[in-house]
Amino acid sequence: MLYTGTDWTFSTLRDCYGEIDRIASEELKLDTYPNRIEIITSEQMLDVYTSHGMPISYPHWSAGKRFVSHENAYKRGLMGLAYEVVINSSPCISYLMEENTATMQALVIAHAAFGHNHFFKNNRLFREWTDSTQILDYLEFARGYVARCEEKYGVRAVERILDAAHALQSQGVDRHTGSKRLDLRHEQERARERRAYEDENFNDLWRTLPEAQHQAKPGSETDDQGASLGLPEENILYFLEKHAPRLANWEREIIRIVRLIAQYFYPQPQAKLMNEGCATWVHNFIMHRLHDKKLIDDAAILEVIHSTSNVITQRGFDEGGGPSFNPYALGFAMMTDIARVCTEPTEEDKRWFPGHAGNQDPIGTLHHAWAEYRDESFVQQFLSPKVIRDFRLFRLEDDLSQPYLLVDAIHDDPGYRDIRRSVAASYDPGLLAEEIEIVGADLTGDRILRLEHRTRPGKLLQPTDARLTLEHLGALWGYGVILKEVDSQTGAELGSYALA
């Protein structure tokens, strides 16, 4: 017996970790980053929430805003705190709340330090877009850099850049070329940092010759202008960092910091369903194995079942369950279902999943799914009729020209595929993200930056926000900005915003 009752000590944690590790590596064959477990208080948990789970973050008022609203919600009892938060880094850091019972600590170790950790290390998205070994160092650098800039140029000046860059955060990601740029990253980055830093110290001298500098700069840019701008460019922050005519070096570096952090977070929402499903399935498996091996008592396993079933509750549409699913619920159901299809397939499963039905290798099949899919393709590939039936899914067609909503598919034979397609689409980043590109910037002429939002009628940008964001964009660019909304199929202009 590893422990009894609810109290834990550090040696209990260590013992639990050892046993969990044994099951994870021998039975589940999980491949994880080294683990670091940190025990924190509820106040520190609020801090972690504030910084999106990052252990280090640069100071900005928006963090204060998040902190205040979390704090209010927590203090008024509107919000509970998570049992743990885990960070995609190497070593993989899991924050455990001190209030957790011994069972909950074991559970969250299995969940975070093994489930999430394995997913971070093996899933394709995370491997391509994020660099878990470097992120902590990079964040440390970012915080230091921002602080130095604040000291040197004033909080207001830094805030101006950060505000603007934050507004364009979701346009600061290389959606299609993540893997290419990643290879070069750290080396280039370190070198750049040093160079930028030297440049800056050097700049102070050059600033005594203002005229010379101002004339030289545009001149040099006109020479190599043209194709070198690499238009069209979907990564607006990247473009601004490289080509905005009026930014100082440190301002470019700050834009780069925001951009790289946005890039780091980019995969997370795309694999949330799978990530939580994987972690929940893993902790459920491990905790039951601990019980089978008589390492935890019946009271503990009942607590595990209680807390797991709380987490995996999917509320129906009439009980406040919105159009987005509880990722724990759907993820866990799908993982369990895959394991079932592998070991005890029905006739239906054999028809739907000829690839893995009855292959008697649930662990291998799950490993493959965890490594090679993201939410959208995972649902498309693995959402089975049984899960659709269990969740009693149905599809609504919302045609704004009609006064009613139409039920156009339910959990029956003709409906399964429609439902599956729609659920998958609701996770498709290609459909969710706005397709905004920079299409022109006449650096030798009026320097007006032209952007295009390719979309469909009825799916235009929210106008007030678009205008405000455009102002931020204009602040970084320094000259006029025009944003056109264009029908991606007919090419017709649907709307436009201009900023002089």
Next chain:
Amino acid sequence: MEIIDRRPNPHGKNTENRQRVLSRARQAIQSAVRDAAAQGRIREIGQDSAVSIPADVLHEPSFHRHFSAGTRHFVLSGNKEFVKGDRLRRPPGGEGEGGGEGNGASEQGGGEDNYRFVLSRDEFLDLFFDDLELPDLVKREIASTTTHATSRAGLTSDGSPSQIDLGRTMRRSMGRRIGLKRPKPQELVDIEEEIAALEDQRPLSDNLFLRLQELREGRDLLRQRLARIPWVDPVDLRYRRFTPVPKPTTQAVIFCVMDVSGSMTEKMKELGKQFFMLLHVFLEKRYEKLEIVFIRHAETAEEVEEDVFFTDPRTGGTVVSTALDLLHEVQADRYPTDKWNIYVAQVSDGDNISSDMNKVNRLMTEAILPVVQYFAYVEVSMGGALLRSETDLWRGYKAIAETTPQLAMRQVQDRRDIFPVFRDLFARRAAERAGE
């Protein structure tokens, strides 16, 4: 695997970010606070210091789409009775909201309502009185630094036993003992044991006898040294030193003077009350100790309790000098100027018996204005008052105010005016200051 206990780490990681968001929203918070004041909810000030500000002040914009026309699909769970082809009524307010499209992945979705800040009382009052200042506060404080507080100031070699600094004293004692080679008591014990052992062995050989003699001499020497070099010597003693630091006077008294004669309506008194409260909150922030004296007057004046002051109506004519007389008396009796900062707020409808004005003038210029920090006169007038010419009291005070900066006077007609007038009276007079 490593386990780290982060709980002892420094707390308040987000204090700075919180300050930043407050300073960013400062204007909005201030106007929220002042709206509350204008609507007469002054009593709540500082009690429930939660303010709500509109979300757009702290809004972080981003490009995101908005579903406004066309067709979309979404999948829900928990179907109980629907079959394909059923038509459902649109839920109210559902247009363009939620949906699997738009910025589902972004955390800055819609649904940002007002932001609610819970401010500490100090933060709240700071914001509330941001650009206000006590008239001549600094000047008077410097002039009347009569109280002293003690503050730590290093160490001293003499003092009272209660202030002894044990750590320092023992450190010095140890240094001295080592320096003077005071023998350790253990050495004496050892030597005495050896002597005892030798004495037991008697008769002794010559060598041993010599040894015994040596030991005895050594013992005597040790005893002498032990006796001569004390464990703690007076030169070791160190005491914590305190030094008196002059402290500005931090107590104040407000005299609330109000006309309760028949001509003052309930509404006018209510206005007066608003003003007094505002003044109280304002001064409370500045002074450690604040007292209030309520003086009401009609034909005669009396000092009363707060509830009587506001509720008990009086009738009759008005003689302002009686109140000023009483004020002067109370002040001289209980609030000497070297210990107290004195503020007066007078609320009246301006009526006074004409024959009294000379006395009022004399009292003001000779007795009251020289001792007060600030004398605020607020004249309440209702409705048709605009048509009235200047009141007796107004005219009389106006002449004094022209020569005495401590006296400030304003007219108030409506609850809405109270805060602006208050601000007006206490606003930083930057230009004036620069000119001095």
